Amino acid sequence: xxRCQFIAEMLSANKTRVLIDQVLFSGNNFVVMLLLAxxxxxxxxGVFSSFLLAGYLMxxxxxxxxxxxxxxxxxxxxxxxxxxxxxxxxxxxxxLVLTSLVAIGLQLNIMSKxxxxxxxxxxLVVLVVYFNAWLIHDYFRKLFLALxxxxxxxxxxxxxxxxxxxxxxxxxxxxxxxLYDILWLLTLGLTLSAGLGWYMSKLRLNTKAYQxxxxxxxxxxxxxxxxxxxxxxWSSNLFVVTxxxxxxxxxxxxxxxxxxxxxxxxxxxxxxxxxVLPNAARxxxxxxxxxxSYLTTVGKQGGYVFxxxxxxxxxxxxxxxYLLGGALYVQYDFIVRGMVLLYAVIYVSYSVRIPIxxxxxxxSFFKGYxxxxxxxxxxxxxxxxxxxxxxxxxxxIINQMILILYWRSTLKQNNYKx
Numbered sequence: 001x002x003r004c005q006f007i008a009e010m011l012s013a014n015k016t017r018v019l020i021d022q023v024l025f026s027g028n029n030f031v032v033m034l035l036l037a038x039x040x041x042x043x044x045x046g047v048f049s050s051f052l053l054a055g056y057l058m059x060x061x062x063x064x065x066x067x068x069x070x071x072x073x074x075x076x077x078x079x080x081x082x083x084x085x086x087x088x089x090x091x092x093x094x095x096l097v098l099t100s101l102v103a104i105g106l107q108l109n110i111m112s113k114x115x116x117x118x119x120x121x122x123x124l125v126v127l128v129v130y131f132n133a134w135l136i137h138d139y140f141r142k143l144f145l146a147l148x149x150x151x152x153x154x155x156x157x158x159x160x161x162x163x164x165x166x167x168x169x170x171x172x173x174x175x176x177x178x179l180y181d182i183l184w185l186l187t188l189g190l191t192l193s194a195g196l197g198w199y200m201s202k203l204r205l206n207t208k209a210y211q212x213x214x215x216x217x218x219x220x221x222x223x224x225x226x227x228x229x230x231x232x233x234w235s236s237n238l239f240v241v242t243x244x245x246x247x248x249x250x251x252x253x254x255x256x257x258x259x260x261x262x263x264x265x266x267x268x269x270x271x272x273x274x275x276v277l278p279n280a281a282r283x284x285x286x287x288x289x290x291x292x293s294y295l296t297t298v299g300k301q302g303g304y305v306f307x308x309x310x311x312x313x314x315x316x317x318x319x320x321x322y323l324l325g326g327a328l329y330v331q332y333d334f335i336v337r338g339m340v341l342l343y344a345v346i347y348v349s350y351s352v353r354i355p356i357x358x359x360x361x362x363x364s365f366f367k368g369y370x371x372x373x374x375x376x377x378x379x380x381x382x383x384x385x386x387x388x389x390x391x392x393x394x395x396x397i398i399n400q401m402i403l404i405l406y407w408r409s410t411l412k413q414n415n416y417k418x
Contacts, residue, residue, distance in 0.1 A: 017150040021157055025141070026267055028161040032168050033260040036182065037253070037325040039172035044179045046249030049256035051183075053241055055131055057233055058098045059138050064229035065222040066091050067142045073217055074146060085205055086214045088139065095135040099128045123180050130183050133190035140197025152200045156193045163189030228366045235372040235399055239380055239392035246384045254332040255389055257325050258339050265309065265343055272302055273354065280358045288416065291358065299351055306347050314340040338393035345400045352407040355416055364410045371406060372399040 037045055070087050077083045103124055119127070137160065144153040167185040171177050240259070244252030276298055284291040313320050317336040321329050356364050376395060383391030411417075 017154060018145065021141075021145070021150060021153045022267065022270075024154065024157040024161050026263060028157070028164060030260060030263055032164055032186075033257065034324060035165075035168050035172045036177075037257050037329065039168070039177035040179060040182070042250040042253055042328055045257070046244065046251070046253030048179060048182070049253045050241075050244055050249060051127065051130075052256065053237060053244075054102055055134055057237075058095070058102070058131060058135060060229045060233045061098060061226065062091055062094050062135055062138070063142070064225040065094060065218060067139065067146070068225050069218050069221040070143075071146045072221070073214075081204075082211065083214060084143070084201070085203065086211060087143075088203060089205070090218065091135065091139045095132050098135075099131045102131065103128055123183075126180055126183050126187065130187040130190070133187050133194055136194040137190045137197065140194060140201060143201065144197070149200075152197070155200065156197050159196055160189050160193040163192060224366075228369065231366065231369040231373045235369045235376055236396075238373070238376045239384070239395045242380050243384055243389060243392045246381075247388055251332075251389055254325070254329055255335060255392065257329065258321075258332070258335045261320075261324050262339050262343060265306070268305070269346070269350070273350070276354060280354055284358050291355070292417070295351065295354060302350075303347065306344070310340045310344060332389070335389060335393065338390060338397075342393060342397050342400065345397055345404075349400050349404050349407075352404055352411060355411055356407050359411075359414060359416060361410055361414065364407055368403045368406045372402050375399070375402060 036048060040048065066087050070083075074080065074083065106119060106124065106127075137156070141153050141156055144150065144156070164186055167189065168182065171181065171185065240252070240255055243255055276295070279298075280291055280294060283294045314337050317333040317340075318330055320336050321333040376399060379398070380392075380395060383395045385391075387394060
């Protein structure tokens with residue numbers, strides 16, 4: 001009985017339910033990517049990967065201007081319902097503007113006659129609807145997490161997973177998968193999930209949503225967050241985006257396939273940070289030596305876990321690539337090895353990243369990512385034209401090394417010895 005009670009309490013805990021939701025959401029994205037890599041041609045999978053990159057950029061923008069300021073302000077407003085309505089309307093407006101810009105950009109790219117692929121007006125409409133459904137789903141998911149209504153987020157992501165996994169699986173195993181059929185299917189799943197989110201939120205729109213105070217707050221706070229998000233996104237994705245432009249969409253598809261598979265490690269890193277950070281903050285309040293000792297201990301423990309995952313992937317890179325995408329992608333096994341090296345460096349960067357956060361040196365994040373973006377902008381063409389995808393991975397590793405050196409220097413200036 002005690003064991004059953006312990007399990008029930010553990011499952012009802014907020015942090016456990018947040019983890020369950022993250023597993024549903026990230027796991028669905030990961031499996032869908034693997035299925036599409038096998039069902040679509042390398043070229044179409046590369047085109048789909050470029051759509052995903054555009055979608056993630058729009059999500060970063062909306063999150064910086066809408067949800068991140070909301071997460072802080074919601075605790076201090078009297079009319080919570082009116083404020084939520086305001087953020088929803090702002091999200092809708094931003095989504096329409098951003099997707100319209102993407103549509104215009106695609107049309108201009110195709111009209112330039114340098115594009116590898118073409119898109120009809122109907123297909124463009126499908127893509128715009130897909131992006132807007134994705135942005136609305138993301139809004140409601142983050143809304144429920146911010147309001148601690150985690151069960152609602154789980155229901156949303158559960159419906160999304162059920163619709164997308166079943167639909168994509170049936171399409172792939174049936175054969176003759178078309179990219180825009182896939183987009184329709186993914187859009188349907190996102191629309192149903194977002195509709196469920198709307199229903200559960202009991203959101204109603206009225207004139208109270210238009211408050212000058214809300215607009216001023218989001219303009220002020222969102223501006224800095226927007227710039228930070230742009231620097232972080234571009235410093236992380238500049239090499240990925242330009243690899244598709246310079247090397248072709250098929251190469252981009254292979255790159256994104258491996259990146260998606262390493263998304264599991266991103267989950268581990270996020271969990272690691274979420275667990276270590278509050279404990280590190282408590283250690284730091286007692287003594288800096290205690291903080292340093294604690295980070296050394298957990299750093300070694302986490303390093304063993306990462307080594308167990310990364311070393312076999314490096315040794316059996318061809319087998320890993322075959323499992324991810326099939327025989328057509330085995331030629332890109334070097335991407336797996338490169339990404340293993342990249343994630344080893346990323347893990348090392350946490351030895352300086354966490355002290356930076358614990359000591360409240362948050363401006364160093366903005367400056368660090370701004371610096372890596374500038375260096376990426378200067379070097380990407382040379383690296384890609386001379387080394388191909390290997391150059392893209394090298395550029396990402398260089399970015400992480402720059403962050404480590406810059407954050408290490410900042411810590412030294414603040415009398416923190418590593």
